Amino acid sequence: MKMICRCSGEVQELRNKLHLPDEVVLEQFAFKDGNRELSREEAARFLEFIRKELEKQ
DSSP: OOEEOOSHHHHHHHHHHTTSOHHHHHHHEEOEETTEEOOHHHHHHHHHHHHHHHHHO
16 A cells, blocks of 8 residues: 655654665655656655755754
């Protein structure tokens, strides 16, 4: 089951799973830019970006 991150609960769930490999996260979440779902490559780059930004905190 994929979830589209829209609400704070889903964002927190995503944050809690960022330690997992990309493939695991991408099986559980779908990422969109407007109405277009990101490709696996784009979503993996997005995950990398999120991880790097969270490391700065």
